[in-house]
Amino acid sequence: MPFLRLLHYPGKLEPSGEEIYGASAHSDYGMITLLATDGVPGLQVCRDKSQHPRVWEDVPNINGAFIVNIGDMMERWTNCLFRSTLHRVMPTGQERYSAAFFLDPNYDCVVKCLESCCSESCPPRFPPIRTIDYFNERFREIWLIKQRSDERLNVVSSQTSNLPGSLQRPVMVPTVVHVSRPDVVENNRRDLPIDNSHDGAGDNGSCELQQCNNYMWRNWFLCEAGFGSNLCGIRSGIIGVTQPCRVAVLATAKRVAFELGLHLGKEAGFQVYDRWNFITRA
Numbered sequence: 001m002p003f004l005r006l007l008h009y010p011g012k013l014e015p016s017g018e019e020i021y022g023a024s025a026h027s028d029y030g031m032i033t034l035l036a037t038d039g040v041p042g043l044q045v046c047r048d049k050s051q052h053p054r055v056w057e058d059v060p061n062i063n064g065a066f067i068v069n070i071g072d073m074m075e076r077w078t079n080c081l082f083r084s085t086l087h088r089v090m091p092t093g094q095e096r097y098s099a100a101f102f103l104d105p106n107y108d109c110v111v112k113c114l115e116s117c118c119s120e121s122c123p124p125r126f127p128p129i130r131t132i133d134y135f136n137e138r139f140r141e142i143w144l145i146k147q148r149s150d151e152r153l154n155v156v157s158s159q160t161s162n163l164p165g166s167l168q169r170p171v172m173v174p175t176v177v178h179v180s181r182p183d184v185v186e187n188n189r190r191d192l193p194i195d196n197s198h199d200g201a202g203d204n205g206s207c208e209l210q211q212c213n214n215y216m217w218r219n220w221f222l223c224e225a226g227f228g229s230n231l232c233g234i235r236s237g238i239i240g241v242t243q244p245c246r247v248a249v250l251a252t253a254k255r256v257a258f259e260l261g262l263h264l265g266k267e268a269g270f271q272v273y274d275r276w277n278f279i280t281r282a
């Protein structure tokens with residue numbers, strides 16, 4: 001699964017002279033990352049992450065070359081034959097741009113030590129893990145670090161701008177919630193054309209079924225991005241959809257429940273207000 005992240009470090013300095021943007025020490029979670037930068041320094045790697053105190057080295061810029069990072073999943077697959085690279089971006093006060101291309105296993109892929117990388121004398125160091133479970137574990141750790149830091153700094157809002165540089169960026173990493181749908185729904189989804197008709201701009205964008213589809217697409221997107229999930233502290237709550245008429249409300253609620261394997265009236269519900277303010281709920 002590919003994922004491209006475009007990064008901008010504004011290089012702003014606090015009145016104290018301290019820069020507030022950077023990226024704390026981390027390894028990338030997936031398989032492999034190709035990184036292109038604009039040549040502005042700041043990126044550092046630690047060759048031996050088990051060594052303390054850590055020794056950080058600047059990564060030199062080579063024009064036209066990508067920086068390649070091994071990710072955690074590759075480390076687990078190869079039983080540490082390939083180690084994931086611990087790296088960070090130090091604030092330098094200079095504006096900086098980078099583009100990171102992450103290649104990760106699919107979320108439902110179980111990452112298990114490769115047979116060629118273990119033996120009786122060298123048993124697997126990590127148990128098999130589903131990619132999504134590993135990612136969520138890491139996102140939860142980051143969320144806890146952010147909460148502790150907020151408490152320390154007495155940050156009231158959820159903005160990250162008051163955080164020290166070392167905690168700025170990874171907090172922005174999205175949580176991904178794996179949604180398991182009935183087989184029939186999953187197969188239908190795979191057959192859907194990849195075009196822009198689901199954003200309501202297509203020729204048949206106004207028909208009722210199409211509108212229902214539009215809401216489905218948005219719900220799936222929000223749901224899989226962690227909205228409405230207890231796993232994701234900042235996005236927990238409810239995804240709400242408004243519809244112009246009772247028929248559409250019922251159709252949408254039923255379909256959300258069916259497609260996400262939820263119970264209508266429990267995890268998925270609806271509320272209809274008619275013009276005399278009578279309310280029907282499930």
Ligand SMILES: O=C(O)CCC(=O)C(=O)O
Pocket residue numbers: 005007023028035037043087089097098100
């Ligand atoms: O901006 C950089 O050079 C590094 C970015 C990075 O490590 C990341 O996005 O995971």
Ligand SMILES: [Fe+2]
Pocket residue numbers: 026027028087
């Ligand atoms: Fe990284």
